[in-house]
Amino acid sequence: MKTSYSKISSYFFCAKKYEYRYVQERPAPAKPELAFGVALHAALEANFDQKVESRQDLPLEKVLEVFRGSLNEGLAAVPDEKLRGAADFHYLRGMGEHLLEKYMAERAPALQPAPRGVECFFNLPLPSGHQITGKFDLLDTDWVLRDFKTSSKPYDPRKADKTQLVIYAWACEKLFGRLPKALCFDVFVKGDGAEGAIRLQDPVMFPTPSAADMAMVARNLDKQIDRILDAQNRDAFHWAFEPIRCHWCEYQEPCLEEWEKHDRPRPVRIRMEALV
Numbered sequence: 524m525k526t527s528y529s530k531i532s533s534y535f536f537c538a539k540k541y542e543y544r545y546v547q548e549r550p551a552p553a554k555p556e557l558a559f560g561v562a563l564h565a566a567l568e569a570n571f572d573q574k575v576e577s578r579q580d581l582p583l584e585k586v587l588e589v590f591r592g593s594l595n596e597g598l599a600a601v602p603d604e605k606l607r608g609a610a611d612f613h614y615l616r617g618m619g620e621h622l623l624e625k626y627m628a629e630r631a632p633a634l635q636p637a638p639r640g641v642e643c644f645f646n647l648p649l650p651s652g653h654q655i656t657g658k659f660d661l662l663d664t665d666w667v668l669r670d671f672k673t674s675s676k677p678y679d680p681r682k683a684d685k686t687q688l689v690i691y692a693w694a695c696e697k698l699f700g701r702l703p704k705a706l707c708f709d710v711f712v713k714g715d716g717a718e719g720a721i722r723l724q725d726p727v728m729f730p731t732p733s734a735a736d737m738a739m740v741a742r743n744l745d746k747q748i749d750r751i752l753d754a755q756n757r758d759a760f761h762w763a764f765e766p767i768r769c770h771w772c773e774y775q776e777p778c779l780e781e782w783e784k785h786d787r788p789r790p791v792r793i794r795m796e797a798l799v
């Protein structure tokens with residue numbers, strides 16, 4: 524099976540949601556947070572992609588133009604009633620422009636992407652024949668692998684998903700023939716409401732995982748994929764109904780309707796074991 528780590532995580536988040544999205548491929552209402560994240564990534568990618576050759580950052584106005592274009596496109600697919608409060612169009616646009624302005628002034632000038640080092644897609648073979656696909660955002664010429672993240676609050680490195688870091692390091696070795704010197708998350712903090720100010724968090728750095736960690740993750744990913752395939756064969760995708768997860772779920776309405784139709788089966792919550 525060819526899959527991505529985010530799909531695997533989504534199964535353990537809620538098996539029913541996994542079924543809706545990846546088995547039934549049901550369209551879901553677009554989310555403003557997603558449109559914002561995509562637009563920010565598109566603007567940074569446009570800058571760094573051309574910088575591989577030019578070695579110069581784009582003028583800020585060009586970067587903002589890409590951001591605005593992508594944001595307009597993404598938000599056009601979001602129902603009007605969802606564009607309120609912290610998801611208001613003008614608020615999102617102003618916040619993105621502020622964050623990009625700071626990033627382009629304070630961080631981008633010191634970063635030179637490696638050749639082929641922007642938006643790096645990978646496909647990693649696992650021991651039992653499954654494959655993990657994905658992408659990371661940037662590898663710089665100091666061999667630091669970077670990923671851009673948007674978050675409503677500052678990122679806590681103690682809660683980092685070590686598996687994702689291992690997969691990135693492994694991908695770097697496969698694509699570039701060596702491990703990264705370090706991994707770094709550049710976090711754009713949206714500071715929604717009570718969560719504090721909109722700001723760029725100091726770079727969150729992680730050491731490169733060991734070869735033993737990489738072997739362990741590969742073996743454990745195989746096992747998780749087998750669990751998903753087993754659920755698929757038995758058509759056993761259960762409702763998790765964890766309030767905090769359902770609150771953010773784009774399938775809430777159809778999910779509740781179906782749950783009622785099926786006589787409200789009891790929720791089943793599954794956990795992904797630590798992979799590393």
Ligand code: SF4
Pocket residue numbers: 537538539540762763764765768769772773774775778779
């Ligand atoms: S609403 Fe909750 S139970 Fe239903 S699919 Fe979404 S996360 Fe799962």
